[in-house]
Amino acid sequence: MxxxxxxxxxxxxxxxxxxxxxxxxxxxxxxxxxxxxxxxxxxxxxxxxxxxxxxxxxxxxxxxxxxxxxxxxxxxxxxxxxxxxxxxxxxxxxxxxxxxxxxxxxxxxxxxxxxxxxxxxxxxxxxxxxxxxxxxxxxxxxxxxxxxxxxxxxxxxxxxxxxxxxxxxxxxxxEIKRDADGLALSSRNVYLNAKERSQAICLKKALDKAKELIDAKIYDSQTIIQNMKNVINSYDLARIDYISINSTDCLSELKEVVLGKTLISLAVFFGKTRLIDNMWI
Amino acid sequence: MxxxxxxxxxxxxxxxxxxxxxxxxxxxxxxxxxxxxxxxxxxxxxxxxxxxxxxxxxxxxxxxxxxxxxxxxxxxxxxxxxxxxxxxxxxxxxxxxxxxxxxxxxxxxxxxxxxxxxxxxxxxxxxxxxxxxxxxxxxxxxxxxxxxxxxxxxxxxxxxxxxxxxxxxxxxxxEIKRDADGLALSSRNVYLNAKERSQAICLKKALDKAKELIDAKIYDSQTIIQNMKNVINSYDLARIDYISINSTDCLSELKEVVLGKTLISLAVFFGKTRLIDNMWI
CATH class of the missing domain: 3.40.50.620 (HUPs)
Incomplete structure (x- = not known):
């Protein structure tokens, strides 16, 4: 009990x-x-x-x-x-x-x-x-x-x-827990309607894209962020609040990803619902 | 040790x-x-x-x-x-x-x-x-x-x-500790020169005046403060920063002294040295 x-x-x-x-x-x-x-x-x-x-x-x-x-x-x-x-x-x-x-x-x-x-x-x-x-x-x-x-x-x-x-x-x-399709678990996910829910995977897809670029040794933040934007913008209900690449210690913006010390994070609106996700690199 | x-x-x-x-x-x-x-x-x-x-x-x-x-x-x-x-x-x-x-x-x-x-x-x-x-x-x-x-x-x-x-x-x-002449003890008292030191008793004198009025059942804050000002202003080196009558719980200014719930406090400059003193009524 x-x-x-x-x-x-x-x-x-x-x-x-x-x-x-x-x-x-x-x-x-x-x-x-x-x-x-x-x-x-x-x-x-x-x-x-x-x-x-x-x-x-x-x-x-x-x-x-x-x-x-x-x-x-x-x-x-x-x-x-x-x-x-x-x-x-x-x-x-x-x-x-x-x-x-x-x-x-x-x-x-x-x-x-x-x-x-x-x-x-x-x-x-x-x-x-x-x-x-x-x-x-x-x-x-x-x-x-x-x-x-x-x-x-x-x-x-x-x-x-x-x-x-x-x-x-x-x-x-x-560690972040995710649904089977990759959406990070959040109490706010219940706000999403069916169509929004199906598109909400775009946050994880954008992070996967970033990971793919970093694995290919592309560390330039601008390039990574632009690629992530492209992913999100291919989903018509998603509206980007921010996508950012920062140091994990003082949260200053990084021009280049530093392995072991980087936080890639984003916030995306679906209607009034604001979802966040991130990846520690 | x-x-x-x-x-x-x-x-x-x-x-x-x-x-x-x-x-x-x-x-x-x-x-x-x-x-x-x-x-x-x-x-x-x-x-x-x-x-x-x-x-x-x-x-x-x-x-x-x-x-x-x-x-x-x-x-x-x-x-x-x-x-x-x-x-x-x-x-x-x-x-x-x-x-x-x-x-x-x-x-x-x-x-x-x-x-x-x-x-x-x-x-x-x-x-x-x-x-x-x-x-x-x-x-x-x-x-x-x-x-x-x-x-x-x-x-x-x-x-x-x-x-x-x-x-x-x-x-x-x-409780507040005082020198024999009434000056509240403070590490900052060392800043005072001899003449300032001799006049620094005015804070306690002003509080004594307030106590005297309250003992005579005069509770009006304006009257008490004006009397305290008169005491301080009779010392030529003293410059009043504030004299105030407040409730001891939320520090709101009181129009009248409420026995058991009142703080009478003041700050007075002697040159660059700022002294404070108070009385809980």
């Missing part, structure tokens, strides 16, 4: 006992509506720790007013069953008032890394992410926390926050 | 052992150049905890470019002896590179509370304070941390940060 905890106080009490008993805590922070991507994080946490905690909290702070906070998919009962089936010990499922009481006013920001890529399209997003993640770390006190590479910039920013603020948690990056 | 620790790693190691041994840690964060005010914090920490840690770090982040970071008084050897004499177990004395390596970029801000009073005159100050204090809390992991009421707004902001970020440390407020 996964225990469901709603209050910060009870969650802290649980973690305090675990730490005094010298047990390791693996933590998977989520916004719920769990899919195979989340489950792979949970399974990794399960294999590496004494205790596994999953949080489910759709964090209003990381959505801009024009974004999909209200319509973001939620299904706690299904999530609870999936957690049970995957050996989760505790589901931390707090209410909004619990996490952000009325006088709430403290924010954490990782400045430079939050500006490019997703930050350009979503300028307040990462401030919301780092704030909630720091709060969750302080409440759950994990030994290790698991983040998917799908949200590549988020992962890089959280690692930086942990380093800068001298936190003790180890950040464990996890 | 007080142990001097220079690195974050060693400090963390020390605290980890103490916590596993279920010992309480009392923490006094300072910028050094210790005076009786600091020593009263250390003594309180000593009386309430198994272990006492004092940090000495002049935090560049809380000084604006036009402020006195370079000239801020420093005397580590004297500080070390004072710590020894007052039973401090560990002096955490890190270098700048240790606390802010070159790629450092994470900041914590308590938004509304950082804006009025000191925040008006020093708009980046509290962001620097909350960032370093959070880092120090994460490194030292104190059970209790001690802050003087002299820096009233700082104390209120740090309490709010602790609440908002769900930190476990208990913040212990400590």
């Amino acid at each position: 996964s225990e469901v905890i709603h209050t910060i106080e009870q969650m802290k009490e649980f973690s305090k006992k675990a730490i005094l008993a010298q047990k390791s805590i693996g933590f998977v922070p989520t916004m719920g509506y769990l899919h195979e991507g989340h489950l792979s994080l949970i399974q990794k946490a399960r294999s590496q720790n004494d205790i596994v905690v999953v949080s489910i909290f759709v964090n209003p702070l990381q959505f801009a007013p024009n974004e999909d906070f209200n319509t973001y998919p939620r299904d706690f009962e299904k999530d609870r069953i999936l957690c049970e089936q995957n050996g989760v010990d505790v589901i931390f499922y707090p209410g909004y008032e619990e996490m952000y009481p009325q006088s709430y006013q403290t924010y954490v920001e990782v400045s430079f890394l939050s500006k490019p890529l997703e930050g350009k399209s979503r300028p307040t997003h990462f401030k919301g992410v780092t704030t909630i993640v720091l709060k969750l770390f302080n409440i759950v006190k994990p030994t290790r926390a698991y983040f998917g590479k799908k949200d590549a910039q988020q992962l890089i920013i959280i690692k930086k926050m942990v380093e800068d603020l001298n936190l003790d948690v180890e950040i464990v990056p996890c | 007080s142990e001097v620790i220079h690195t974050i790693e060693q400090m963390k190691e020390f605290s980890k052992k103490a916590i596993l041994a279920q010992k309480s840690i009392g923490f006094v964060p300072t910028m050094g150049y210790l005076h009786e005010g600091h020593l009263s914090l250390i003594q309180k920490a000593r009386s309430q905890n198994d272990i006492v840690v004092v940090s000495i770090f002049v935090n560049p982040l809380q000084f604006a470019p036009n402020e006195d970071f370079n000239t801020y008084p420093r005397d580590f050897e004297k500080d070390r002896i004072l710590c020894e004499q007052n039973g401090v177990d560990v002096i955490f004395y890190p270098g700048y590179e240790e606390m802010y390596p070159q790629s450092y970029q994470t900041y914590v801000e308590v938004s509304f509370l950082s804006k009025p009073l000191e925040g008006k005159s020093r708009p980046t100050h509290f962001k620097g304070v909350t960032t370093i204090v959070l880092k120090l809390f994460n490194i030292v992991k104190p059970t209790r941390a001690y802050f003087g009421k002299k820096d009233a707004q700082q104390l209120i902001i740090i309490k709010k940060m602790v609440e908002d970020l769900n930190l476990d440390v208990e913040i212990v407020p400590c």
Whole structure:
């Protein structure tokens, strides 16, 4: 049975006992509506720790007013069953008032890394992410926390926050999970209609094209990005937000791919739905 | 003997052992150049905890470019002896590179509370304070941390940060220490020349006047502030930065003093030296 905890106080009490008993805590922070991507994080946490905690909290702070906070998919009962089936010990499922009481006013920001890529399209997003993640770390006190590479910039920013603020948690990056046709799993994929869904594979196709060029020793970023654009533009419902080639350490734009240190990432709209994908080279 | 620790790693190691041994840690964060005010914090920490840690770090982040970071008084050897004499177990004395390596970029801000009073005159100050204090809390992991009421707004902001970020440390407020003539102790008092020093008592005199009016049941803020101004203006070297009457919870300006919930605070320049003082009513 996964225990469901709603209050910060009870969650802290649980973690305090675990730490005094010298047990390791693996933590998977989520916004719920769990899919195979989340489950792979949970399974990794399960294999590496004494205790596994999953949080489910759709964090209003990381959505801009024009974004999909209200319509973001939620299904706690299904999530609870999936957690049970995957050996989760505790589901931390707090209410909004619990996490952000009325006088709430403290924010954490990782400045430079939050500006490019997703930050350009979503300028307040990462401030919301780092704030909630720091709060969750302080409440759950994990030994290790698991983040998917799908949200590549988020992962890089959280690692930086942990380093800068001298936190003790180890950040464990996890591989992107994909549907059979290559679409990266995302809770937002449910927004796609049938035709959009069939075309959504273009993000992976563009990344495959990039990989093909790099394997042929073509490292020039302009060339790679142009080829990726061509792939996306051959799908009539796809509208490119960005395609970018950046260093994985400071996210600066790269003129040439540097093997082992490069992030190729893109965001593509299908109607109002915005999908992201990436590849670490 | 007080142990001097220079690195974050060693400090963390020390605290980890103490916590596993279920010992309480009392923490006094300072910028050094210790005076009786600091020593009263250390003594309180000593009386309430198994272990006492004092940090000495002049935090560049809380000084604006036009402020006195370079000239801020420093005397580590004297500080070390004072710590020894007052039973401090560990002096955490890190270098700048240790606390802010070159790629450092994470900041914590308590938004509304950082804006009025000191925040008006020093708009980046509290962001620097909350960032370093959070880092120090994460490194030292104190059970209790001690802050003087002299820096009233700082104390209120740090309490709010602790609440908002769900930190476990208990913040212990400590009374203001004063010289025999009433001047609140501050490391910056050394900047005053003899004539300025003799007039610097005007801050306390103005607060005494406020107390006298309140004791006579005069609660109107305008009247109290005007009377305080008159006191300060009778000293020819004093230049008022602000005099303000605020609520102690949200720091909003009060039209009338509310007993038990009011902060009366002021900042006064003597030449380039800026002194602050306050009274909790």
